[in-house]
Amino acid sequence: MRIVVAGGDGFCGWPTALYLSKQGHDVTILDNLVRRKMDDELRSNSVTPIASLEERVVKWKELTGKEIKTFIGDLNHYDFLKEVFRQTQPDAFVHFAEQRSAPYSMMDREHAVFTQTNNVIGNLNVLYAIKELAPDCHLIKLGTMGEYGTPNIDIEEGYLEVEHNGRKDKLPFPKQPGSFYHLSKVHDSHNIMFACKIWGIRATDLNQGIVYGLHTDETDMDPVLVNRLDYDGVFGTALNRFLIQAATGHDLTVYGSGNQTRAFLNIKDTVRCIEIAADNPADRGEFRVFNQFTEYFSVKELAEKVQKVADENGLPATITHLKNPRIEAEEHYYHAVNTKLRDLGLEPHLLTDEVLKGILDSVITNRNRVIKENVIPSVTWK
């Protein structure tokens, strides 16, 4: 298959591009490298020293003989995007290329506007490019479990059977997101669903949980291929952050009670889920939704798991409960369905002590790169 991986220089996109290339697909990366610029803006960095995209693909070719083509540019530049479509004629377009941090989107008006413009308009351009230049192309779009929020009922995969005043319908599951970033994903989902209906586009919306880990078999092949790993209060995510905090002697920063429950998956499962979606395309006109996670945990449970493994490895860690910088429910019901990817063959890598130790070990190697002032959260929702 000819596959474009938009956002292929990022945390999920880079290992996915390598994995799909390894499986024999003709992979092209599209990325405007804005995530690297955000590190400069925030005076932050990846814990792992990451090579330039050019160095990365050259090394991949050297090691495997496989070429990954690259296009450096922005989804919001439609002429550029059209040119990528003309040159690649993709069978599948994997769309990771969005601003993905909730705190970044809540910094101020400018960051909220940037997030929604970048994400919503970029995605709309992708829909138009598919319609105009590759109508049979399968859009594989990264959504997020946070689109649903934390309703007091089970979370289904995209749709809910509703009976109201004696009539029944299958409707999009209600969305109650918790940040302007998460809202951008909801807007994307609506636009994709509409485009599928009016133009007959085929699309899979992958409502992904929080991704942990960093390594895959491919990124492990050479230090030049190493994945980025975020830890700061803006881009770092719960489990990875706790591991980095344990490795650097920082308290584990649980926000509020820590009873907030979220869905998680290993980066190794992210790459496999994309392959499964690509191998089993949605039908023309179908807007398909998969919940892409393998397990869920409360934030406090995760901190306790990290504390235990860190302690066993000579790194005593303290769990601290910070005043929650976000507005979110800390006590809530959580049960989400995730059978569709499993039914198509996903075999989850579950979160074991061994997996935690593996991530911890790779963090320890680079812990002197952590900029300590960046660990405490600085963005509040109010």
Ligand code: NAD
């Ligand atoms: P990331 O920031 O590491 O990667 C995103 C990449 O997209 C970056 O390389 C960035 O330069 C690029 N990009 C952003 N806007 C662009 C634009 N307008 N044009 C071209 N390139 C652009 O993020 P990630 O963690 O790899 O997340 C990838 C996707 O998966 C995002 O859509 C995110 O919302 C979603 N997701 C991530 C997680 C997670 O835990 N990391 C969980 C659920 C969903």
Ligand code: USQ
């Ligand atoms: N949290 C802490 N301590 C921390 C960091 C986070 O307690 O140090 C808590 C937050 O308050 C929140 C939960 O952990 O309740 C998750 O926060 P997060 O920063 O790990 O994840 P989130 O903001 O939801 O965003 C991340 C990715 C985003 C993706 C989303 C998947 O950045 O791109 O869409 O996870 S999901 O959460 O399923 O929507």
